[in-house]
Amino acid sequence: MAKKSSRKLHRKPHATIGVIGGSGLYAMQGLTDTREIRVKTPFGDPSDALVLGTLEGKQVAFLARHARGHRILPTEINYRANIYAMKLLGVERIVSVSAVGSLKENLRPGEFLVADQFVDRTRHRISTFFGGGLVAHVTFDKPTCGQVSRVLADASVHCGVPVHRKGTYICMEGPQFSTLAEAHMHRKMEFDVIGMTNVTEAKLAREAELCYGTIAMITDYDCWHPDHESVTGAQIMATLQQNAENAQKVLREAIKSMPEHRECKCGSALAHALITDPKLVPRATKVKLGAIIGKYIS
Numbered sequence: 001m002a003k004k005s006s007r008k009l010h011r012k013p014h015a016t017i018g019v020i021g022g023s024g025l026y027a028m029q030g031l032t033d034t035r036e037i038r039v040k041t042p043f044g045d046p047s048d049a050l051v052l053g054t055l056e057g058k059q060v061a062f063l064a065r066h067a068r069g070h071r072i073l074p075t076e077i078n079y080r081a082n083i084y085a086m087k088l089l090g091v092e093r094i095v096s097v098s099a100v101g102s103l104k105e106n107l108r109p110g111e112f113l114v115a116d117q118f119v120d121r122t123r124h125r126i127s128t129f130f131g132g133g134l135v136a137h138v139t140f141d142k143p144t145c146g147q148v149s150r151v152l153a154d155a156s157v158h159c160g161v162p163v164h165r166k167g168t169y170i171c172m173e174g175p176q177f178s179t180l181a182e183a184h185m186h187r188k189m190e191f192d193v194i195g196m197t198n199v200t201e202a203k204l205a206r207e208a209e210l211c212y213g214t215i216a217m218i219t220d221y222d223c224w225h226p227d228h229e230s231v232t233g234a235q236i237m238a239t240l241q242q243n244a245e246n247a248q249k250v251l252r253e254a255i256k257s258m259p260e261h262r263e264c265k266c267g268s269a270l271a272h273a274l275i276t277d278p279k280l281v282p283r284a285t286k287v288k289l290g291a292i293i294g295k296y297i298s
């Protein structure tokens with residue numbers, strides 16, 4: 001018995017699917033055989049301990065983006081550590097959920113949108129692993145994984161949650177919400193939803209050769225809507241809560257139905273992206289980025 005538990009203790013932490021939860025989603029229901037681990041990365045500490053466990057026969061790592069108890073601003077999130085920690089655990093695919101505001105009348109609070117495009121209006125965060133003597137330019141015309149996005153949208157349909165299969169997510173720095181002028185501008189530009197976190201995660205996931213798919217859970221209409229003044233905080237909280245409950249169901253279904261093999265190019269994003277002459281890449285950078293570039297430069 002003692003032998004068994006000591007073996008368990010020394011089992012190497014591993015997961016194939018990473019889940020990053022946002023506002024309203026600070027834990028993953030249904031995970032069994034769970035354990036918490038604090039992952040050390042060359043970029044510092046992730047937002048919180050990662051919770052590893054099994055769900056529908058798959059090994060899953062869950063991370064609360066803003067930490068449990070919602071203690072970290074969008075600007076303060078250590079995105080690089082969060083994504084690198086997933087990479088170190090062996091994760092190949094990240095599914096993310098986050099709360100967003102709607103910029104269109106037909107994208108209603110309580111509905112989900114699987115974002116397939118981003119506009120990056122962040123200003124105060126580092127959104128690349130590269131630098132330090134190594135230049136890389138990954139393609140990002142299609143910033144999310146088509147396969148994972150399909151699985152997420154199908155899972156929403158399966159669970160009876162109204163879902164939009166594509167849309168443009170504008171990522172602002174925050175933490176303040178938009179001014180009316182900004183909201184009207186975003187609507188004129190025909191963006192769909194607005195949030196504060198996803199584009200940074202998507203960029204880093206691509207650089208780390210991880211698939212990234214994300215569900216934007218619509219919490220409210222942004223301030224542009226004529227009803228904005230009459231919507232109470234309690235109503236928004238109720239929608240946030242309902243969305244989180246739906247997300248738990250949808251995530252479970254998505255993880256269950258996720259095909260084993262990746263039918264996408266996410267896993268070779270760096271194949272033609274590393275520009276610097278390998279002989280000139282500083283040793284320290286090679287070591288620091290080992291989990292990401294090790295198969296190309298050693």
Ligand SMILES: [Zn+2]
Nearest residue numbers: 145211264266
């Ligand atoms: Zn992919």
